[in-house]
Amino acid sequence: MALIVQKYGGTSVGSAERIQAVADRIIRWKQKGHDIVVVVSAMSGETNRLLKLIAAVNPKGSAREHDVILSTGEQVTIGLLSLALEGKGCAAKSYTGPQVKVLTDNSFSKARILDIEDKALRADLADGKVIIVAGFQGVDGDGNITTLGRGGSDTTAVALAVALKADECQIYTDVDGVYSTDPRVVPSARHIPRLSLEEMLEMASQGSKVLQIRAVEFAHKYHMPIRVLSSFDENDDCKSTLVTREEDIMEKVVVRGVAFNRDEAQLTVTGVPDEPGIAYKILGPISDANIEVDMIVQNVGSDNTTDFTFTVHRNEYEQAKEILCALAQEMGARTCAGDNKIAKVSIVGVGMRSHAGVARDMFATLAKEGINIRMISTSEIKVSVVIDEKYLELAVRSLHEAFGLDADIT
Secondary structure, eight states: OOEEEEEEOTTTTSSHHHHHHHHHHHHHHHHTTOEEEEEEOOOTTHHHHHHHHHHHHOTTSOHHHHHHHHTHHHHHHHHHHHHHHHHTTOOEEEEOHHHHTEEEOSOTTSOOEEEEOOHHHHHHHHTTOEEEEESSEEEOTTSOEEEOOTTHHHHHHHHHHHHTTOSEEEEEESSSSEESSOTTTOTTOOEESEEEHHHHHHHHHTTOOSSOHHHHHHHHHHTOOEEEEETTOOOTTOOEEEEEOGGGOSOOOSOOEEEEEEEEEEEEEEEEEOSTTHHHHHHHHHHHTTOOEEEEEEOOOBTTEEEEEEEEEGGGHHHHHHHHHHHHHHHTOSEEEEEEEEEEEEEEOGGGGGOTTHHHHHHHHHHHTTOOOOEEEEETTEEEEEEEGGGHHHHHHHHHHHTTTTSOOO
């Protein structure tokens, strides 16, 4: 008997029929003798509906009230799924994030989980109940409802699995696992049965949408295995991807996948003073505005000045540009400019640690296609480049072929 945390996304619970199907699957797992904790998202389209209501009333209202509204979608789902299980003779109990209590900081719409109280959950499991928890939400130290950001239900599921010391966290979605790249861009993309948590962390951070990056960070930190499955395959032994510790991966393929992100924007300030602390002076106010910076390049200084370039999420481009250009004027910089028509492409694989020349091969492939590289970032198991957005799909297809990812992946 195992303790399993399962998460079902919005499309998996998008209708009454889908909720009944999820209930049937949960019961089958329960009948195998497992203890089951389920985390659910709002029904497909519900969060967008709530966002439209907010926009119609007061889109610039307080973030606290936005979170109060957005958290209601998951509350409906947990109640419906609990009722479905009860109707099928399976004891179940629903919990909102605050009821659990999923304690977070007070960063509304981007809250981070600090702690989870598990006493009540363990008591219900001991009574044989299936526990249904609302994903995406928690409560701060002052009792305010908070949300974790889009995709936050994955984070809730993994955090609960860690808190409860579960054997596995299963993420049910509309795909049957992780692929070497997005099959919509490269139809020959291959399914990956197993990959390391470190590889998944890099792929998620570089744009892969299968798992939310903060969920993978939790799993990586606490060595929690994640299994990605399709909720639309009625076979409980269906094809899946197991994301686990690197030492559990027998073969270290050099390049495991090609990830990409269209949601990038680039900002550059030129002619700023080349002096200690200049990076802090530029990025400190950006961070204070709760804007995350991705890639950073500072050029070698000349004439006691330097140029500074960084990337942010495209949704935060205008805000970041306004802050940067105000700083540039204060510092007497020559120019402040930006571009929100860029994209990031990355190759990822733990085997890159022991194979030289991977970056060279990547650059050669892009050069052959006439694709100019704007920025480069590397780690032990990843090489990322920023390119013009119009070349994104060509770059992904070319790299996928160049590194032999059309072949079967082990």
